[in-house]
Amino acid sequence: MMPEPMPGRSPFSSLPSDPQSVRQRVETLERVLERLFVIPGTNRAVGLDVILDLVPFLGSTAGAVIGSYLAWEARNLGMSKWHLARMGGNIGVDWLLGMIPWVGAIPDFFFRSNSRNLRIIKRHLDKHHAGGAKIDLPPGDVRPG
Numbered sequence: 001m002m003p004e005p006m007p008g009r010s011p012f013s014s015l016p017s018d019p020q021s022v023r024q025r026v027e028t029l030e031r032v033l034e035r036l037f038v039i040p041g042t043n044r045a046v047g048l049d050v051i052l053d054l055v056p057f058l059g060s061t062a063g064a065v066i067g068s069y070l071a072w073e074a075r076n077l078g079m080s081k082w083h084l085a086r087m088g089g090n091i092g093v094d095w096l097l098g099m100i101p102w103v104g105a106i107p108d109f110f111f112r113s114n115s116r117n118l119r120i121i122k123r124h125l126d127k128h129h130a131g132g133a134k135i136d137l138p139p140g141d142v143r144p145g
Helices: 019-034 048-052 058-076 081-098 105-110 113-128
Strands: 037-039 044-046
Touching: 019 048, 019 058, 019 113, 048 058, 048 081, 048 105, 058 081, 058 113, 081 105, 081 113
Parallel strands: none
Antiparallel strands: 037 044
């Protein structure tokens, strides 16, 4: 049995709110939504967001709700309203494209709103919380150190 949250408290309030923990959570969610597995022979990653778009109307809405968690984390980091509006716009475009039954998964395959939103969050974290910044090197690139 899961413990019941205290009245008036968010069920997520027990999650660590330090920038490094937030970075790890949003990177993991983006990976699940956009890059869960690679389609054999294409070298193109597909995630839960594209799969959900195969379910007309409900799937796109579910993907938008799950993707909104990234914007919620961004708000909790104190990101500007401009950045939150851009993230909301990305989620909205993704939702609208996904509302086209069956065909909506195709544009979603190329317009990866969660990846775009992750880049916005990472830029903010790297600028304002540089202690948790990570350097993303291409695979196999080793720097002398």
